[in-house]
Amino acid sequence: PEPALKVTRDSDGTFVLTGDKIERAFKMANLDHEDGAMRFARQLRSMGVDDALRDAGAESGDLVAIDDFTFEFVE
Structure with a gap:
């Protein structure tokens, strides 16, 4: 299975x-509105994206x- x-x-x-989970969240996100973009950013953080990016440099x-x-x- 894909990570x-x-x-x-x-x-x-x-x-x-x-990755399946992140791509699904992206497709469901409403990035045209600030609320949607902020919600998506919180989702990314809760999925561990910030840490994964830091780990990758x-x-x-x-x-x-x-x-x-x-x-x-953004740190």
Whole structure:
């Protein structure tokens, strides 16, 4: 089975998040509204994404991608 969360790095340095659970949460998130974006950020934290990114070497300001959505990692 695929891990719940996988962190890889693109050739341009962007950290890429994949995994069934995170992709499902992304598809259900309403990122057009600030409330939805904040809720999604809390979901990511509760899934351990922040820790996984730090473990992979991410620092504040690095770009992170989920599917076609890119955001800045903030400590």
